[in-house]
Amino acid sequence: MSMLEPVHKVLQATGHDAIALVPGANFLRVFGKDFHQMERPLVVVVPKSGVPVAVVPNLELGSFAPIGFPGEVFDWRDEDGYMGAFKAAGAALPQLAKGARVGVEGQRMRVFDLLALQEVLSGVTFVDAHAAISAIRLCKTLEEIAALREAIKRSEVALEATLMQVKVGMTEKEVEAILLSELFRAGCDGLSFDPIVAAGDNAAKPHASARADYHIKAGDALLFDFGGRYNHFSADITRTFFVGHVSDHDLAFYDTVLAANTKGREISRPGMTASDVDDEVCKVLERSQFAAFKRHKTGHGLGLDVHEAPQIMRGNNQVLEPGMVFTIEPGLYRDGEAGVRIEDDVVVTENGIESLTMFPRELRVIG
Numbered sequence: 001m002s003m004l005e006p007v008h009k010v011l012q013a014t015g016h017d018a019i020a021l022v023p024g025a026n027f028l029r030v031f032g033k034d035f036h037q038m039e040r041p042l043v044v045v046v047p048k049s050g051v052p053v054a055v056v057p058n059l060e061l062g063s064f065a066p067i068g069f070p071g072e073v074f075d076w077r078d079e080d081g082y083m084g085a086f087k088a089a090g091a092a093l094p095q096l097a098k099g100a101r102v103g104v105e106g107q108r109m110r111v112f113d114l115l116a117l118q119e120v121l122s123g124v125t126f127v128d129a130h131a132a133i134s135a136i137r138l139c140k141t142l143e144e145i146a147a148l149r150e151a152i153k154r155s156e157v158a159l160e161a162t163l164m165q166v167k168v169g170m171t172e173k174e175v176e177a178i179l180l181s182e183l184f185r186a187g188c189d190g191l192s193f194d195p196i197v198a199a200g201d202n203a204a205k206p207h208a209s210a211r212a213d214y215h216i217k218a219g220d221a222l223l224f225d226f227g228g229r230y231n232h233f234s235a236d237i238t239r240t241f242f243v244g245h246v247s248d249h250d251l252a253f254y255d256t257v258l259a260a261n262t263k264g265r266e267i268s269r270p271g272m273t274a275s276d277v278d279d280e281v282c283k284v285l286e287r288s289q290f291a292a293f294k295r296h297k298t299g300h301g302l303g304l305d306v307h308e309a310p311q312i313m314r315g316n317n318q319v320l321e322p323g324m325v326f327t328i329e330p331g332l333y334r335d336g337e338a339g340v341r342i343e344d345d346v347v348v349t350e351n352g353i354e355s356l357t358m359f360p361r362e363l364r365v366i367g
Contacts, residue, residue, distance in 0.1 A: 004070065006030055006136040007046045010103070014132050017100040017124075018047040018093070020117060021133070024108045025304035028232060029137050031067045035060060041082050041113050044069075045093060045102070053089040055082065055116075083116060090120030098122070103129025137303055138310065139323030144233060144303065145347055148325060149356050151188065151230035152345055155237055156359045158182035159224060166367045168218050168244055172197045172210035179226060188228025192236055192306050195226035203240065203339035206295060206331065218244030221338040222366070227306070234306045237357055238329055238343030243367040253290055253332060254340050254363050260284035260330035261342040261361065264298060268328070268346065268353040274316040281330050282314070290332050299327035302345055324348045325356070 002008075007019050007030060021027050021044045023035040035042055040057040042064075052071035056064050061075055072092050076085035096102065102121065104114060106128030114126060140148070161182040166175055176197040183191065198208035199216045203223040216222065220243045227235035240257075242250060264281040278298040285294045297313035302325045310318040312326050329343030344357040 002070070003030060003032075003068070004046055004052065007133075008048075010129070010132050010136065011046070011048045014103055014129055015101075016048070016103040016127070016129060018045055018096055018102045019129065019133060020045045020102055020104045020109070022105060022109050022113055024105065025137060025308065026105060026108070026133050028304055031069070033063070033067055034232070035063070037110070040078075041110075041116060043086075043113055043117065045089065045117075046071075047093060047095055050095050051092070053092050055085045055089050057082075083119070086116045086120045090117075093121065096121050096124050098124070100124045102126050103133065105133055106130040131309065134309055137308060138301070139321055140303060140325055140347070141323075145323070145325070145356075147231040147233040148235070148303070148345065148347075151192075151228055151233050151235040152237065152356050153358075154186040154188050154230060155183065155226065155228040155235040156357070157186040158188070158228065159226070159237070159239065159359060161185070162224075163241065163366050166216070166222065166243065168367055169215050171212055171215055172199055172202065173212040175216070175222075176210040179224065183226070183228045186228065188230060189232075190229045192227035192229050192234035196223065197226075198223045198339070199243070200338065201336050204333040204335050204337060205339070206333060206341070216243055216367070219247065219250075220244075221250065221340060223339060223341060225341065225343065232304055234302060234304070236302055236306055236327055236343065236345060237359065238331075238341045239359060239361075240340045240342065241364050241366045244365065246363065246365055250338060251363065253334070253338070256285065256288045256290050257330050257332050257340045257342050258361055258363070261328055261344065264328035264330070265344060265346065265353065265355060268320065268348070270320050270322055270348050270350065270352075272320050274310045274312045274318045274320065274326075275314050277320070277328075278313045278316075281328065285330060285332065293332040293334050295333050296331065299329050299343075301326050320348050322348050322350050
């Protein structure tokens with residue numbers, strides 16, 4: 001199978017005359033290698049017919065060559081600028097004449113990449129084909145699921161090791177430092193994202209940052225949202241604990257989120273829509289005494305990107321299929337007091353779902 005076959009399938013499905021790719025998850029899925037996006041543009045254009053082209057910084061040629069790119073490569077040096085390479089690439093795409101349509105990654109391509117393409121492919125219409133291009137990653141292979149499983153396993157080892165070191169009086173930053181150390185000790189290749197370690201009122205902020213000036217108190221909720229990477233694939237796990245003791249009110253708060261998480265894991269199956277899953281999970285929160293503290297949808301796809309399709313939210317009629325991986329992460333947030341989120345990573349199977357996260361969900365008091 002040609003490495004470009006997934007792109008050609010997108011071209012057939014969309015009717016576009018070409019697809020332009022830049023470094024990122026889709027590029028990695030197609031070519032098996034990623035490149036950092038910095039000030040130097042690297043763009044690949046795959047036409048429906050004819051030879052694909054790549055504009056590549058000269059200093060990246062040694063890394064680009066092993067890809068085995070089946071097309072023409074136009075390199076450029078810093079002292080010359082990149083427009084000469086773009087013009088040469090444009091001249092090598094005569095089939096992209098006036099009226100042609102080129103799909104681009106609307107959530108990934110930068111403005112100056114697009115402006116360069118527009119200058120050398122005058123008369124061509126550029127359209128946002130991000131969803132169609134990213135669909136090549138919707139259903140994971142067995143190898144990709146294995147990488148996800150390993151990223152999650154190593155992340156869970158790191159979380160348990162961190163919990164054994166948490167004490168009342170520590171700052172969030174101190175706990176964060178322990179978690180980071182344990183993630184690499186567990187063998188993760190890198191971080192899925194900057195981890196969230198949030199205690200007390202900070203846990204009520206869904207995307208909080210760890211504080212160096214807040215000392216964890218007895219009775220605080222302590223929320224971890226984090227993940228390590230393995231072989232390019234990302235874990236994304238959230239667990240919430242209580243430090244020292246937990247009040248009856250917070251116990252009921254926690255159990256409500258746990259019930260919503262359990263509902264999502266119990267009902268999800270192939271043939272359902274993402275909207276159906278979100279609706280069932282959200283109803284658990286909305287029918288509870290804590291309905292006013294619900295803030296967000298149920299989850300999102302997970303893979304090479306931490307957030308990718310399918311989005312598990314009302315109104316998204318994407319049908320779940322075997323091989324899709326997504327998160328189930330209901331949460332409740334009381335401003336100025338506490339927040340609870342419980343997040344699992346699951347894969348759709350032939351008959352239901354399998355939770356790739358194994359870390360216990362029942363309320364745990366630590367420290």
